[in-house]
Amino acid sequence: MKALTIPGKLEFLPSVAEYVLQAATIAGLDYKTSYRLRLAVDEIATNIIIHGYHDQKTTGTIKMFAEVDDEYLTIYLEDDGTNYDPSEALPPDNIQGPAEERQVGGLGIFLALWGVDQFHYKQMHCGNCSTFKVNRKRRYRRSMTTAPARTHGDMQQAR
Numbered sequence: 001m002k003a004l005t006i007p008g009k010l011e012f013l014p015s016v017a018e019y020v021l022q023a024a025t026i027a028g029l030d031y032k033t034s035y036r037l038r039l040a041v042d043e044i045a046t047n048i049i050i051h052g053y054h055d056q057k058t059t060g061t062i063k064m065f066a067e068v069d070d071e072y073l074t075i076y077l078e079d080d081g082t083n084y085d086p087s088e089a090l091p092p093d094n095i096q097g098p099a100e101e102r103q104v105g106g107l108g109i110f111l112a113l114w115g116v117d118q119f120h121y122k123q124m125h126c127g128n129c130s131t132f133k134v135n136r137k138r139r140y141r142r143s144m145t146t147a148p149a150r151t152h153g154d155m156q157q158a159r
Contacts, residue, residue, distance in 0.1 A: 001026065003065040008053040016045045016064065020075060023066035027073035027136050036115030037134050041075055043112040044086055044130050052081020072133045080127035087113065087121055
């Protein structure tokens with residue numbers, strides 16, 4: 001697929017979702033896998049816009065591109081915002097408890113990492129690259145209580 005570059009503004013997030021769903025269709029992903037991938041990419045793109053650009057009082061872009069091979073659909077997000085590795089985020093505490101008892105923050109990243117087979121982060125000389133991989137052939141069931149594996153570099157999520 002051809003790359004997509006959008007301004008780092010919230011009003012352009014629908015373009016992110018559309019791009020991911022087009023790539024998922026090309027890759028032949030089922031509905032649930034497509035939805036989880038869209039949610040994951042949307043969450044990280046939202047964080048880039050809010051925390052990497054808006055909170056820093058700066059502007060920038062997000063570049064997306066997709067690759068499909070026999071085994072995986074891979075989505076790449078590149079930005080020049082503040083360096084941040086989402087895989088270092090602590091999982092939300094008390095995820096099974098009532099919402100009013102949970103600490104604010106962290107749930108979106110938890111869901112993003114939970115929803116893909118692999119997530120990789122790389123700090124580049126001029127920004128960040130987040131990579132999302134979903135297996136095109138296998139489908140998994142995982143409990144929401146199973147936290148995704150988080151490490152630097154190549155991070156394969158335990159399934």
